[in-house]
Amino acid sequence: MPSAVTADALVLGAGIVGVSVALHLQKRGRATVLVDRRGAAEETSFGNAGLVQREGVYPYGFPHDFGALLRYGFNRTIDAHYHPSAIPRLAPFLWKYWHHSRPARHRAIAQLYSKLIEHCITEHQALAAEAGAMDLFRRSGWMKVFRTERERDLRFAEAERWRNEFGINFAALDRKQVQEKEPHLAPVLEGALHWTDPLAAVDPQAVALAYLERFEKMGGRLVQGNAATLEADGSGWRVRTAHGALAARDAVVALGPWADAVIRRLGYDLPLAVKRGYHMHYRAAGEAVLNHPILDTERGYFLAPMRRGIRLTTGAEFALRDGMKTPVQLNRAEPIARELFPLGDRLDADPWMGSRPCTPDMMPVIGPAPRHRGLWFAFGHAHHGFTLGPVTGRLIAEMITGGASFVDPSPYRADRF
Ligand SMILES: Cc1cc2nc3c(=O)[nH]c(=O)nc-3n(C[C@H](O)[C@H](O)[C@H](O)COP(=O)(O)OP(=O)(O)OC[C@H]3O[C@@H](n4cnc5c(N)ncnc54)[C@H](O)[C@@H]3O)c2cc1C
Numbered sequence: 538m539p540s541a542v543t544a545d546a547l548v549l550g551a552g553i554v555g556v557s558v559a560l561h562l563q564k565r566g567r568a569t570v571l572v573d574r575r576g577a578a579e580e581t582s583f584g585n586a587g588l589v590q591r592e593g594v595y596p597y598g599f600p601h602d603f604g605a606l607l608r609y610g611f612n613r614t615i616d617a618h619y620h621p622s623a624i625p626r627l628a629p630f631l632w633k634y635w636h637h638s639r640p641a642r643h644r645a646i647a648q649l650y651s652k653l654i655e656h657c658i659t660e661h662q663a664l665a666a667e668a669g670a671m672d673l674f675r676r677s678g679w680m681k682v683f684r685t686e687r688e689r690d691l692r693f694a695e696a697e698r699w700r701n702e703f704g705i706n707f708a709a710l711d712r713k714q715v716q717e718k719e720p721h722l723a724p725v726l727e728g729a730l731h732w733t734d735p736l737a738a739v740d741p742q743a744v745a746l747a748y749l750e751r752f753e754k755m756g757g758r759l760v761q762g763n764a765a766t767l768e769a770d771g772s773g774w775r776v777r778t779a780h781g782a783l784a785a786r787d788a789v790v791a792l793g794p795w796a797d798a799v800i801r802r803l804g805y806d807l808p809l810a811v812k813r814g815y816h817m818h819y820r821a822a823g824e825a826v827l828n829h830p831i832l833d834t835e836r837g838y839f840l841a842p843m844r845r846g847i848r849l850t851t852g853a854e855f856a857l858r859d860g861m862k863t864p865v866q867l868n869r870a871e872p873i874a875r876e877l878f879p880l881g882d883r884l885d886a887d888p889w890m891g892s893r894p895c896t897p898d899m900m901p902v903i904g905p906a907p908r909h910r911g912l913w914f915a916f917g918h919a920h921h922g923f924t925l926g927p928v929t930g931r932l933i934a935e936m937i938t939g940g941a942s943f944v945d946p947s948p949y950r951a952d953r954f
Pocket residue numbers: 549550551552553554555572573574575576577578579580581582583584585586587588589590762763764765791792793794795798813814815816850851890891892893894915916917918919920921922923924925
């Protein structure tokens with residue numbers, strides 16, 4: 538076998554999770570090489586809604602009320618869509634997801650998950666400050682807007698419980714207050730829940746690229762290579778890259794929705810699936826301004842003011858990762874969004890699609906591979922990968938370097954499955 542260039546650590550996948558892991562390792566003195574088949578943050582971490590969701594203590598569960606299930610069954614909603622042909626393959630995952638979403642189990646998961654979420658703002662801010670990237674974030678928080686009093690009151694009560702239990706801050710806005718904060722929204726709203734803690738990125742890819750630049754300034758490298766070539770090499774790991782073979786004692790799988798391409802070959806059969814989502818940018822019509830990212834709660838789409846324009850993002854599409862693009866949710870949402878906010882022309886030639894990497898218990902996989910020394914897992918961040926990238930990065934780097942962990946990592950280990 539030809540001799541390989543060596544490093545201390547390889548990080549496979551340069552999305553927000555991989556970049557954050559690599560930066561944290563490099564900060565701790567580990568010579569780290571990031572490996573991606575593309576450039577950094579060109580996949581899921583490119584096109585998300587850019588929220589650092591401090592309020593996201595309950596990961597998104599599978600609905601349990603009969604009415605919602607019936608609505609989803611007809612496959613005509615905006616917030617969820619499925620490919621009927623994919624359901625037989627997805628059924629085992631969906632069954633487990635449904636099981637973990639039962640109210641008591643979901644509550645127990647939120648207790649564990651909130652321990653990661655509670656650090657999301659401080660960990661992003663720490664990296665952003667070092668990377669000179671603070672101006673890529675707005676501190677506006679974000680808003681859930683409501684069209685009915687019933688939904689509004691339900692969500693206000695839920696927010697109150699989360700404030701007491703998890704220390705999450707919010708403002709409950711009535712009709713008039715929503716209009717004051719967002720004068721260009723149509724006056725059809727009964728109120729809004731303004732989560733005041735979250736950060737909102739104006740370009741999530743640029744955030745990842747700023748963290749990458751910081752990593753490179755500290756001596757780290759990004760190289761092109763195929764993570765699927767990873768193999769054990771003596772007491773460490775080796776991967777083939779465009780610059781030849783690369784070997785290191787530790788290897789971190791941070792491949793988001795493609796994690797299975799590496800771990801399956803090594804004998805790990807984890808229950809992974811994706812929830813796909815789309816985006817499109819729009820010019821704001823005339824002089825209209827959107828001051829906050831907003832979720833049109835009852836309709837199920839999201840509008841985020843970004844550098845490029847207003848980014849409309851869609852909810853979950855249950856389909857195979859590599860199945861055909863079907864932006865039906867985007868097409869359904871667009872006319873409704875135009876009635877709520879004066880959107881101008883579309884700015885992208887085609888809708889963008891990304892795949893949220895999901896586990897059935899809604900928690901990421903963070904920690905050592907159960908049966909291989911020096912192999913680490915950092916994937917499955919679902920709806921909150923942008924939120925949690927820096928938290929996961931720090932946690933993995935602390936585990937690899939053997940320091941005390943700032944969060945107890947045991948609930949997120951792969952051997953829970
Ligand atoms: C519409 C939408 C909106 C979202 N909004 C939010 C939000 O507001 N807040 C939030 O926190 N999260 C949000 N998310 C989720 C978030 O985007 C993801 O959880 C996150 O980007 C996952 O990051 P990652 O680094 O794990 O994966 P990715 O960003 O997908 O990175 C994986 C990397 O692996 C590389 N790769 C794959 N295969 C190989 C291979 N064989 N060899 C080498 N490299 C390979 C890819 O090129 C890619 O760069 C949203 C997602 C979507 C789809």
